[in-house]
Amino acid sequence: xxxxxxxxxxxxxxxxxxxxxxxxxxxxxxxxxxxxxxxxxxxxxxxxxxxxxxxxxxxxxxxxxxxxxxxxxxxxxxxxxxxxxxxxxxxxxxxxxxxxxxxxxxxxxxxxxxxxxxx
Amino acid sequence: xxxxxxxxxxxxxxxxxxxxxxxxxxxxxxxxxxxxxxxxxxxxxxxxxxxxxxxxxxxxxxxxxxxxxxxxxxxxxxxxxxxxxxxxxxxxxxxxxxxxxxxxxxxxxxxxxxxxxxx
DNA sequence: CCCGTACTACGATGTTTATCGTACGAGCAG
DNA sequence: CTGCTCGTACGATAAACATCGTAGTACGGG
Numbered sequence: 001x002x003x004x005x006x007x008x009x010x011x012x013x014x015x016x017x018x019x020x021x022x023x024x025x026x027x028x029x030x031x032x033x034x035x036x037x038x039x040x041x042x043x044x045x046x047x048x049x050x051x052x053x054x055x056x057x058x059x060x061x062x063x064x065x066x067x068x069x070x071x072x073x074x075x076x077x078x079x080x081x082x083x084x085x086x087x088x089x090x091x092x093x094x095x096x097x098x099x100x101x102x103x104x105x106x107x108x109x110x111x112x113x114x115x116x117x118x119x
Numbered sequence: 120x121x122x123x124x125x126x127x128x129x130x131x132x133x134x135x136x137x138x139x140x141x142x143x144x145x146x147x148x149x150x151x152x153x154x155x156x157x158x159x160x161x162x163x164x165x166x167x168x169x170x171x172x173x174x175x176x177x178x179x180x181x182x183x184x185x186x187x188x189x190x191x192x193x194x195x196x197x198x199x200x201x202x203x204x205x206x207x208x209x210x211x212x213x214x215x216x217x218x219x220x221x222x223x224x225x226x227x228x229x230x231x232x233x234x235x236x237x238x
Numbered sequence: 239c240c241c242g243t244a245c246t247a248c249g250a251t252g253t254t255t256a257t258c259g260t261a262c263g264a265g266c267a268g
Numbered sequence: 269c270t271g272c273t274c275g276t277a278c279g280a281t282a283a284a285c286a287t288c289g290t291a292g293t294a295c296g297g298g
Contacts, residue, residue, distance in 0.1 A: 011294080019234075022231070023155070023224075023227050023228055023231050024149075024150050024151065024152055024155060025150075027146045027147075027149050027150035027224075028146075028147070028150035030143075030146050031143050031144075031146035031147035031150055032143065032285095032286080033143055034286090036142070036143060050244080050245095051244075051245070052243090052244065052245085058286085058287070058288090059287075059288060059289080060244085060245075060246095061245095061246085061247090061287075061288065061289075061290095062286065062287055062288070063245090064245065064246060064247090065285090065286070065287080066286085067245095068246095069285095080245095080294090080295090082244090082294090082295060082296070083243060083244045083245075083294065083295045083296070084243095084244065084245085084295095085244075085245065097227075097230070097231075098223075098226075098227035098230060098231075099226075100223055100226075101223050101224070101226075101227045104217075104219055104220050104223035104224075105146075105220070105223075107217075107218075107219075107220075108142050108216075108217035108220045109142055111216070111217060112141070112142045112216075112217075115138075130264085151255095151256085153256090169274080169275095170274075170275065171273085171274065171275080177256085177257070177258090178257075178258060178259080179274085179275070179276095180257075180258065180259075180260095180275095180276085180277090181256065181257055181258070182275090183275065183276065183277090184255090184256070184257080185256090186275095187276095188255090199264090199265095199275095201264090201265060201266075201274090202264065202265045202266070202273065202274045202275070203265095203273095203274065203275085204274080204275065239298100240297100240298090241296105241297090241298085242295105242296090242297090242298105243294100243295085243296090243297105244293100244294085244295085244296105245292105245293085245294085245295105246291100246292080246293070246294095247290105247291085247292075247293090248289105248290090248291085248292095249288105249289095249290090249291105250287100250288085250289090251286100251287080251288085252285100252286090252287085253284100253285080253286080253287100254283105254284080254285070254286095255282100255283080255284070255285090256281100256282090256283080256284090257280100257281080257282085257283095258279105258280085258281085258282105259278105259279090259280090260277105260278090260279090261276100261277085261278085261279105262275105262276080262277075262278095263274105263275090263276075263277095264273105264274085264275085264276100265272105265273090265274085265275105266271105266272085266273085266274105267270100267271090267272080267273105268269100268270080268271085268272100
């Protein structure tokens with residue numbers, strides 16, 4: 001029937017289980033401007049995005065580092081898809097652990113961006 | 120008796136203005152377990168507390184350091200009162216800048232504490 | 239098979255951070 | 269004034285972190 005499984009790929013990456021996600025870790029992950037920006041864009045698009053989708057003011061190595069921090073803190077989920085690595089927010093897990101927190105943080109970030117960037 | 124003005128004291132400490140408070144800074148401040156604990160207790164009590172009120176697993180020097188980080192990031196307000204230094208949450212400023220964020224974070228922290236500490 | 243693209247792994251570097259100990263300054267109680 | 273408590277300042281230290289460059293691995297297309 002619905003053989004929906006789209007080739008789970010060979011490599012997969014270590015993610016913390018839902019219960020292992022720590023609030024402090026999430027806050028630390030989001031306390032970096034580059035990472036906060038990544039998460040904002042991920043939330044805005046609403047779909048999984050490859051690393052190369054993002055135009056960031058740092059090199060590729062550093063980008064890799066930031067994505068890893070986000071993954072290891074439990075904020076995003078990363079899955080290989082061919083040569084690309086797709087990134088998606090762990091909305092379900094975060095909402096279950098900390099209801100409303102993610103949206104609250106995104107709203108706060110948007111407000112700050114509007115205040116500073118928009119005028 | 121009711122000498123309402125409680126001697127504003129001689130020394131006072133540098134605080135960021137409301138507009139200078141950065142979300143990243145707040146998140147970074149709260150991403151440390153010791154500081155998160157301080158903020159939780161401050162919120163729970165609802166009143167200003169002296170530094171010595173807190174029983175923390177670090178030395179006095181380190182405690183001073185953490186309170187300074189909280190103050191410089193705009194999370195708390197510190198005022199000298201005699202030899203004691205009173206600490207209060209900057210609820211008004213934070214709520215104005217990031218509505219709902221502080222409560223959301225406190226709720227998340229409480230949930231996590233209940234899950235881990237309370238069983 | 240060879241090449242290009244996407245991302246990683248490793249090592250280096252400079253900065254920040256959490257922590258401590260000790261010595262000091264400010265207010266309060268004798 | 270003396271001594272006490274509260275908190276600071278400064279210096280040291282070890283760990284963590286953000287950043288980079290280079291070299292390498294994995295996958296897909298010719």
